[in-house]
Amino acid sequence: MEEYEYEELLDRALRQVPSAKATDSRFTIPELKVFIEGKATIFDNFEAICSYMNREPEHVMKFLLNELGTAGKMEGYRAIFQGQFSKDDVEHQIQRYMDEYVLCWECKKPDTHFVKMERVWALKCDACGAIRPIIKRK
Ligand SMILES: [Zn+2]
Structure with missing residues (x-):
């Protein structure tokens, strides 16, 4: 009985994957x-x-x-x-x-902008807040 519930949960979780992935399209x-x-x-x-x-x-x-x-x-x-x-x-x-x-390396969304941190440039994501250093060519 318990196992059945687990499988049902798993099944439900898997069924949610396609909709979650649709918003994640490149x-x-x-x-x-x-x-x-x-x-x-x-x-x-x-x-x-x-x-x-x-x-x-x-x-x-x-x-x-x-x-x-x-x-x-x-x-x-x-x-x-x-x-x-x-x-x-x-x-x-x-x-x-x-x-x-x-593109944000975390969420792959393009809603990003350059920010200057100390002496390095970084790419900051407006969607999820992720930040990573970049090499901004002169
Ligand atoms: Zn992001």
Whole structure:
């Protein structure tokens, strides 16, 4: 009898998992518009992606240039990189940027912001309060 109750509890607990997981779905960004033009790569909706991530375009740009190992510039709402990169290349770096600078490592929500603690920068989550140090590139 006791065992039956335990199984029933377990069963009930397991049934609650899908609904709990639904709110935990990974933050996704709109599709990147990336195309090659001559010897350059155009990231056409760069600014839109930055505002979607709620991050300064300058910071995102520095990260991308550093990680792609190239030079480039912002021109209006676009980013232009020297050299040819595929959409997957750029998307991979944006995903890495999000993992490092946007998504909370605890709850995976994007509701975070940078805070300065002593002499280091940290990423603070507004949703759950988690905080972790980051390397904020200059
Ligand atoms: Zn969080």
